[in-house]
Amino acid sequence: MRATRWALVGAGIAAGTVVVARSIAPKSPGGRELEKGRWRSVTIDKPVDEVMRDGIPEPLAALGDLIEVRATDAPGGRGTELSARLVDGEPTGAGAGISRLSGTDPRQAVRTALREAKQLIEVGEVIRLDPKPEGHRRNTPFGAIVDMGAKRSGGEGVL
Amino acid sequence: MKALVWQGVNELSVERVDDPQILNTHDAIVKVTRTVTCGSDLHLLGGYVPTMRSGDILGHEFMGEIVEVGPGVRKHKVGDRVVMCSFMSCGNCWYCKQGLTSLCDNSNPHPGFGEALWGQSTGGCFGYSQTTGGFAGSHAEYVRVPFADNTAFSIPEGVTDEQAVFVSDAVPTGWMGADLGGVKPGDTVAVWGAGGVGQMAARAAMLLGAERVIVIDRLPERLRQVEEVIGAETLDYSQAEILPELRELTGGRGPDVCIEAVGMEAHSRGPMNAYDQVKTPLRLQTDRPTAVRQAIMAARKGGSVFVLGVFGGVVDKFPLGAIMNKGLTLRSAQQHGHRYIPMLLERVQRGEIRTDHLATHTMPLDEAPKGYEMFKNKDDGCVRVAFRPGG
Numbered sequence: 419m420r421a422t423r424w425a426l427v428g429a430g431i432a433a434g435t436v437v438v439a440r441s442i443a444p445k446s447p448g449g450r451e452l453e454k455g456r457w458r459s460v461t462i463d464k465p466v467d468e469v470m471r472d473g474i475p476e477p478l479a480a481l482g483d484l485i486e487v488r489a490t491d492a493p494g495g496r497g498t499e500l501s502a503r504l505v506d507g508e509p510t511g512a513g514a515g516i517s518r519l520s521g522t523d524p525r526q527a528v529r530t531a532l533r534e535a536k537q538l539i540e541v542g543e544v545i546r547l548d549p550k551p552e553g554h555r556r557n558t559p560f561g562a563i564v565d566m567g568a569k570r571s572g573g574e575g576v577l
Numbered sequence: 578m579k580a581l582v583w584q585g586v587n588e589l590s591v592e593r594v595d596d597p598q599i600l601n602t603h604d605a606i607v608k609v610t611r612t613v614t615c616g617s618d619l620h621l622l623g624g625y626v627p628t629m630r631s632g633d634i635l636g637h638e639f640m641g642e643i644v645e646v647g648p649g650v651r652k653h654k655v656g657d658r659v660v661m662c663s664f665m666s667c668g669n670c671w672y673c674k675q676g677l678t679s680l681c682d683n684s685n686p687h688p689g690f691g692e693a694l695w696g697q698s699t700g701g702c703f704g705y706s707q708t709t710g711g712f713a714g715s716h717a718e719y720v721r722v723p724f725a726d727n728t729a730f731s732i733p734e735g736v737t738d739e740q741a742v743f744v745s746d747a748v749p750t751g752w753m754g755a756d757l758g759g760v761k762p763g764d765t766v767a768v769w770g771a772g773g774v775g776q777m778a779a780r781a782a783m784l785l786g787a788e789r790v791i792v793i794d795r796l797p798e799r800l801r802q803v804e805e806v807i808g809a810e811t812l813d814y815s816q817a818e819i820l821p822e823l824r825e826l827t828g829g830r831g832p833d834v835c836i837e838a839v840g841m842e843a844h845s846r847g848p849m850n851a852y853d854q855v856k857t858p859l860r861l862q863t864d865r866p867t868a869v870r871q872a873i874m875a876a877r878k879g880g881s882v883f884v885l886g887v888f889g890g891v892v893d894k895f896p897l898g899a900i901m902n903k904g905l906t907l908r909s910a911q912q913h914g915h916r917y918i919p920m921l922l923e924r925v926q927r928g929e930i931r932t933d934h935l936a937t938h939t940m941p942l943d944e945a946p947k948g949y950e951m952f953k954n955k956d957d958g959c960v961r962v963a964f965r966p967g968g
């Protein structure tokens with residue numbers, strides 16, 4: 419198992435900016451640094467020290483070694499840009515499509531965790547939807563697509 | 578409980594469904610007293626919004642009484658008589674703090690749809706497809722109201738149920754169109770569509786000081802309401818050529834502010850209608866922007882156009898050149914009602930805004946499928962149907 423360690427990176431950029439990240443870069447067997455995933459971000463309307471008061475906020479912290487996290491001041495006093503990226507890079511190929519459908523794509527976990535971390539910090543809870551009243555749901559192919567879309571929506575999108 | 582359920586394109590049924598529950602600490606449960614049809618529902622009914630699912634409960638414009646509150650609710654208590662904004666606001670994200678509440682970051686559990694379609698997602702809305710969160714709608718005996726402190730508003734004394742219910746959606750939407758469209762004292766304002774939204778936009782423009790307000794539609798009963806209740810002028814597009822008519826009425830300038838309150842199913846005369854009717858089903862365009870095109874062409878140089886009508890996707894033959902060369906400002910939004918509703922309730926109380934005439938028909942919830950049929954076909958002068966889930 420990879421060690422988890424905290425580091426301050428990018429020190430000396432904009433004053434007041436706290437950038438914390440899990441700093442371990444994975445190495446391929448040959449020792450070359452693997453290409454990491456792209457940063458995914460949410461902006462939280464709270465200052466960085468509040469967002470990072472207890473370290474990486476939950477449920478992002480629960481993703482552990484899967485991700486690197488950074489938190490920076492948003493310009494114009496707009497709070498904190500909280501970002502995460504996959505240490506092992508973006509999934510590709512046919513397998514990636516299947517894991518998106520089955521809900522096991524790690525990007526979905528990152529998006530969901532970023533959105534939920536924001537909600538927990540801004541409003542104190544994650545909005546829930548189920549169980550909810552609903553009428554008879556017909557089994558149709560298009561209905562199945564909408565259901566799948568709704569089920570995965572919290573982890574999908576362009577974030 | 579009973580609820581009105583979407584079962585497919587132009588197919589509605591009243592079904593027995595589970596009662597809603599408190600799921601978050603900021604939730605309340607509201608017993609619905611009045612819930613009304615909105616032009617937006619017609620887009621769902623007609624199958625123009627692809628993320629509807631059979632079994633979804635419709636309805637987003639409603640008022641009622643709070644019967645249960647979650648432990649995080651501060652402003653409201655059981656027994657409060659309230660009207661809900663059709664969109665939900667968390668009150669704590671940047672958008673909510675800016676008063677751009679329909680853009681709330683935290684109220685839509687299904688952001689993936691909006692992001693895939695538009696690059697960003699809207700906030701949550703009652704009974705308005707999976708894209709706005711998949712929340713159960715208000716055409717039911719009870720509704721769960723998330724973020725109740727922000728989404729529900731106490732109704733002042735002297736405002737009746739029939740008046741208050743429209744402060745949920747039609748009144749704030751119309752007000753926003755006039756306000757963010759930039760209506761100033763002395764302006765001439767043209768409004769496309771004499772439904773609930775267009776009528777309220779016209780009234781808002783008058784209250785914001787517009788000197789002339791002209792409402793365009795073809796339905797005589799609605800145009801009569803505009804003249805008699807709202808007090809604005811009217812143009813019947815089935816009788817008159819709108820662009821030359823508006824030029825003549827404005828001394829050749831064109832309206833300062835054009836407000837479009839028609840939406841993606843706009844109807845039109847002439848060759849463009851045939852063109853749009855062919856292209857929409859072929860999915861070469863998803864929406865029919867007839868009134869938007871006209872509003873852009875009509876606006877004076879340097880004027881503004883506000884799109885209140887709901888659109889979902891892409892349109893064709895969009896007069897971008899007119900926007901650019903005439904220096905127009907084009908704005909739009911789902912309604913940011915939270916910033917206006919308390920003020921609007923007071924205006925209704927003072928008699929400055931009349932709304933009850935919009936409910937041309939009132940029915941028990943059991944008859945809602947029939948009510949929507951009337952509303953869709955504009956039968957019997959129908960402007961909006963109010964349902965009484967309590968019977």
Ligand SMILES: NC(=O)c1ccc[n+]([C@@H]2O[C@H](COP(=O)([O-])OP(=O)(O)OC[C@H]3O[C@@H](n4cnc5c(N)ncnc54)[C@H](O)[C@@H]3O)[C@@H](O)[C@H]2O)c1
Pocket residue numbers: 615616617618619620746747750769770771772773774775793794795796799814838839840841842843844845867868884885886887910911912913960
């Ligand atoms: N922005 C928002 O938050 C918001 C809120 C509520 C409703 N809406 C939208 O506003 C629009 C109007 O809502 P409504 O409840 O008044 O609907 P409605 O269906 O009752 O009224 C629409 C009116 O437009 C008229 N019309 C159709 N084609 C026209 C044309 N080419 N020129 C002029 N008038 C034309 C119809 O005759 C009808 O009277 C809908 O698209 C609805 O989805 C938006």
Ligand SMILES: [Zn+2]
Pocket residue numbers: 615616617618637638663746747
């Ligand atoms: Zn509406």
Ligand SMILES: [Zn+2]
Pocket residue numbers: 666667668669670671672673680681682683684
């Ligand atoms: Zn918000």
